[in-house]
Amino acid sequence: MKIMKASYNDLVTELKNKEIRLSHQRLMILKYMNDNRIHPTVDEIYTHLNKEIPTLSKTTIYNTLNALVEAGLVRIVTLGDKESKYDIVTDDHGHFKCNSCGNIYDFEIKMESLGSDELKDFKIHKKDVYFSGLCPHCLKKKIEN
Amino acid sequence: MKIMKASYNDLVTELKNKEIRLSHQRLMILKYMNDNRIHPTVDEIYTHLNKEIPTLSKTTIYNTLNALVEAGLVRIVTLGDKESKYDIVTDDHGHFKCNSCGNIYDFEIKMESLGSDELKDFKIHKKDVYFSGLCPHCLKKKIEN
DNA sequence: AATATTATTGTAATAATTACAGGTTAGTAT
DNA sequence: ATACTAACCTGTAATTATTACAATAATATT
Numbered sequence: 001m002k003i004m005k006a007s008y009n010d011l012v013t014e015l016k017n018k019e020i021r022l023s024h025q026r027l028m029i030l031k032y033m034n035d036n037r038i039h040p041t042v043d044e045i046y047t048h049l050n051k052e053i054p055t056l057s058k059t060t061i062y063n064t065l066n067a068l069v070e071a072g073l074v075r076i077v078t079l080g081d082k083e084s085k086y087d088i089v090t091d092d093h094g095h096f097k098c099n100s101c102g103n104i105y106d107f108e109i110k111m112e113s114l115g116s117d118e119l120k121d122f123k124i125h126k127k128d129v130y131f132s133g134l135c136p137h138c139l140k141k142k143i144e145n
Numbered sequence: 146m147k148i149m150k151a152s153y154n155d156l157v158t159e160l161k162n163k164e165i166r167l168s169h170q171r172l173m174i175l176k177y178m179n180d181n182r183i184h185p186t187v188d189e190i191y192t193h194l195n196k197e198i199p200t201l202s203k204t205t206i207y208n209t210l211n212a213l214v215e216a217g218l219v220r221i222v223t224l225g226d227k228e229s230k231y232d233i234v235t236d237d238h239g240h241f242k243c244n245s246c247g248n249i250y251d252f253e254i255k256m257e258s259l260g261s262d263e264l265k266d267f268k269i270h271k272k273d274v275y276f277s278g279l280c281p282h283c284l285k286k287k288i289e290n
Numbered sequence: 291a292a293t294a295t296t297a298t299t300g301t302a303a304t305a306a307t308t309a310c311a312g313g314t315t316a317g318t319a320t
Numbered sequence: 321a322t323a324c325t326a327a328c329c330t331g332t333a334a335t336t337a338t339t340a341c342a343a344t345a346a347t348a349t350t
Binding site for chain 1: 221223244253271280
Binding site: 055 | 306
């Protein structure tokens with residue numbers, strides 16, 4: 001997993017490598033994603049960054065995220081909620097969603113072991129593994145009550 | 146996988162077991178899901194059934210599907226599209242979505258092999274595996290052109 | 291520093307899903 | 321069979337995430 005958080009300069013380099021033009025908004029969005037590994041929604045990004053950039057528009061966040069997804073720097077996580085979530089960790093890993101608190105937990109997974117004979121003639125571009133249930137924290141709470 | 150298609154009477158029994166009241170609409174929707182294993186959207190169900198039940202409302206389809214999901218007779222498949230898809234096969238299996246033709250293919254998968262130490266204290270209710278890429282058919286077309 | 295290209299912003303449009311109220315139907319008891 | 325009650329169906333309106341678009345602003349290059 002891309003656990004290491006990148007420095008500001010690294011982010012600039014990443015964007016340049018992908019031929020994405022630099023802008024204050026884009027860098028702030030990418031920096032937020034890099035510093036806060038919480039699979040944020042557009043709204044969460046907006047709420048947070050709006051304090052620093054009061055003129056920020058949600059459209060910009062959508063546009064930026066779409067560009068980052070296109071460039072492979074960010075992945076969309078669709079866990080059945082209405083709002084899409086965005087993940088800066090693009091290496092293969094699973095997502096667990098707690099149905100009680102809503103938190104999302106990453107977990108490692110051996111994607112190779114998922115190969116299926118039925119798919120031998122398919123070209124697989126993307127593999128997503130989503131689990132859901134109760135996290136240890138909520139499980140404990142539930143037992144106590 | 147629940148490959149066997151159920152008879153009409155089986156469907157009636159299934160609903161009664163889950164304490165879902167019988168109605169013409171519900172039975173028709175369930176029958177459609179049972180006969181057409183295409184992971185249909187609400188709109189597809191509506192378009193098809195509207196021929197037989199001209200007064201059918203989309204709200205009814207939403208309500209019915211929500212009830213069926215609640216009862217565990219149907220699963221929602223969220224593959225990044227705007228519209229949700231619904232799957233009557235509730236046994237564990239993976240979904241492959243072709244990015245070219247949009248078709249969804251089921252494939253078997255050993256969900257047990259997906260266990261992760263990191264999740265040993267989690268209560269897992271649901272496991273979803275989504276792949277995407279190109280199906281053999283579209284792959285062949287692409288090579289030819 | 292000037293210019294051309296691209297990004298940002300705000301508003302308006304789109305579209306999936308849900309809320310709601312009134313008429314209808316299914317299940318049950320008589 | 322009939323009547324009754326609770327639940328369902330339907331159509332419209334509301335909600336909400338995302339995209340489209342046009343005018344303004346910022347970025348990169350010469």
